[in-house]
Amino acid sequence: xxxxxxxxxxxxxxxxxxxxxxxxxxxxxxxxxxxxxxxxxxxxxxxxxxxxxxxxxxxxxxxxxxxxxxxxxxxxxxxxxxxxxxxxxxxxxxxxxxxxxxxxxxxxxxxxxxxxxxxxxxxxxxxxxxxxxxxxxxxxxxxxxxxxxxxxxxxxxxxxxxxxxxxxxxxxxxxxxxxxxxxxxxxxxxxxxxxxxxxxxxxxxxxxxxxxxxxxxxxxxxxxxxxxxxxxxxxxxxxxxxxxxxxxxxxxxxxxxxxxxxxxxxxxxxxxxxxxxxxxxxxxxxxxxxxxxxxxxxxxxxxxxxxxxxxxxxxxxxxxxxxxxxxxxxxxxxxxxxxxxxxxxxxxxxxxxxxxxxxxxxxxxxxxxxxxxxxxxxxxxxxxxxxxxxxxxxxxxxxxxxxxxxxxxxxxxxxxxxxxxxxx
Numbered sequence: 358x359x360x361x362x363x364x365x366x367x368x369x370x371x372x373x374x375x376x377x378x379x380x381x382x383x384x385x386x387x388x389x390x391x392x393x394x395x396x397x398x399x400x401x402x403x404x405x406x407x408x409x410x411x412x413x414x415x416x417x418x419x420x421x422x423x424x425x426x427x428x429x430x431x432x433x434x435x436x437x438x439x440x441x442x443x444x445x446x447x448x449x450x451x452x453x454x455x456x457x458x459x460x461x462x463x464x465x466x467x468x469x470x471x472x473x474x475x476x477x478x479x480x481x482x483x484x485x486x487x488x489x490x491x492x493x494x495x496x497x498x499x500x501x502x503x504x505x506x507x508x509x510x511x512x513x514x515x516x517x518x519x520x521x522x523x524x525x526x527x528x529x530x531x532x533x534x535x536x537x538x539x540x541x542x543x544x545x546x547x548x549x550x551x552x553x554x555x556x557x558x559x560x561x562x563x564x565x566x567x568x569x570x571x572x573x574x575x576x577x578x579x580x581x582x583x584x585x586x587x588x589x590x591x592x593x594x595x596x597x598x599x600x601x602x603x604x605x606x607x608x609x610x611x612x613x614x615x616x617x618x619x620x621x622x623x624x625x626x627x628x629x630x631x632x633x634x635x636x637x638x639x640x641x642x643x644x645x646x647x648x649x650x651x652x653x654x655x656x657x658x659x660x661x662x663x664x665x666x667x668x669x670x671x672x673x674x675x676x677x678x679x680x681x682x683x684x685x686x687x688x689x690x691x692x693x694x695x696x697x698x699x700x701x702x703x704x705x706x707x708x709x710x711x712x713x714x715x716x717x718x719x720x721x722x723x724x725x726x727x728x729x730x731x732x733x734x735x736x737x738x739x740x741x742x743x744x745x746x747x748x749x750x751x752x753x754x755x756x757x758x759x760x761x762x763x764x765x766x767x768x769x770x771x772x773x774x775x776x777x778x779x780x781x
Contacts, residue, residue, distance in 0.1 A: 391514020402594035412713030421473020512611030519604025574677025580708030617668030
């Protein structure tokens with residue numbers, strides 16, 4: 358018999374502090390993930406494994422995320438948010454356990470795929486729960502705080518990896534520790550379960566009709582994010598960068614999200630978002646060119662370049678989402694979120710797979726060329742669209758919110774809810 362979960366039919370009275378359990382849990386998850394995001398590519402790049410294995414781990418991570426998008430809704434509808442969260446944490450623990458057994462390349466690729474599925478389930482649960490619990494007056498601030506907390510925790514986890522031996526299995530054991538700690542706040546929370554999520558109804562024609570720029574932008578962002586975040590540590594490790602410096606590089610990259618995305622987001626509230634998207638794509642292209650030229654001998658400069666690189670990539674995702682909301686009626690926000698989520702996941706799988714296949718031919722810088730090419734192609738597409746449609750008037754735009762392409766937007770999968778706005 359299917360397990361049942363008592364749910365509240367009305368939104369509970371809540372305050373900012375009421376979401377602390379969700380934010381704290383995902384912060385612990387972020388630290389554990391940061392450790393593994395640094396550990397796996399570093400060890401695989403330095404091991405005697407074939408060169409394609411490290412890239413295959415990134416591709417498996419993305420493919421697992423796509424699978425997570427498909428199974429998250431049915432899982433939550435069957436057992437509720439809290440129990441589904443515990444199940445997804447169990448998958449993370451199992452993934453870390455498999456990696457802790459020792460360097461077995463194919464087993465590690467499988468483990469990263471398992472984590473990818475668990476990761477997207479985690480995000481869907483957390484974002485939909487936050488969306489339901491938060492009041493309209495402070496939902497935007499809550500979502501932004503959640504994204505920033507997770508991203509900073511991810512960077513701290515990567516930094517933590519730099520402080521421990523890469524040899525042995527201490528890194529996956531730390532991930533197991535932090536993931537276990539993440540279960541406690543959710544297990545002890547008094548927040549009621551939200552209503553079951555809406556059925557994931559993908560409506561590509563509707564999204565394309567409303568905003569081709571947003572549709573293609575989320576596709577570009579999925580590939581860009583997985584390329585830059587997934588292949589940068591592989592690139593650094595392949596160039597004999599030390600463990601501590603790889604960890605520091607990944608920490609600095611996360612802070613680029615704040616310093617690039619926020620000013621660009623504010624600008625997009627004031628002028629046509631499409632113009633800002635073109636500017637961001639040009640910034641990605643410039644950062645890519647500099648990354649190709651600057652050697653690891655100038656490591657501090659290269660870290661700053663990759664911080665700009667990563668921050669600009671994340672900005673494409675958040676502004677494209679905001680632009681999609683600008684062009685879509687509130688009644689269509691659920692299929693909009695579902696469609697964009699699937700588009701992100703598909704691109705996040707296909708582009709890393711292409712990079713993995715092409716890296717033996719073009720070398721370890723292939724992901725930089727891929728990111729630059731994607732950004733230039735998207736900028737050209739947006740520029741073309743400027744000729745066909747007027748911008749959305751400022752008073753009709755949604756307020757921009759900081760988001761991360763590392764966490765697909767799933768908040769609108771709550772039945773009857775609207776994400777992407779802090780407006781009442």
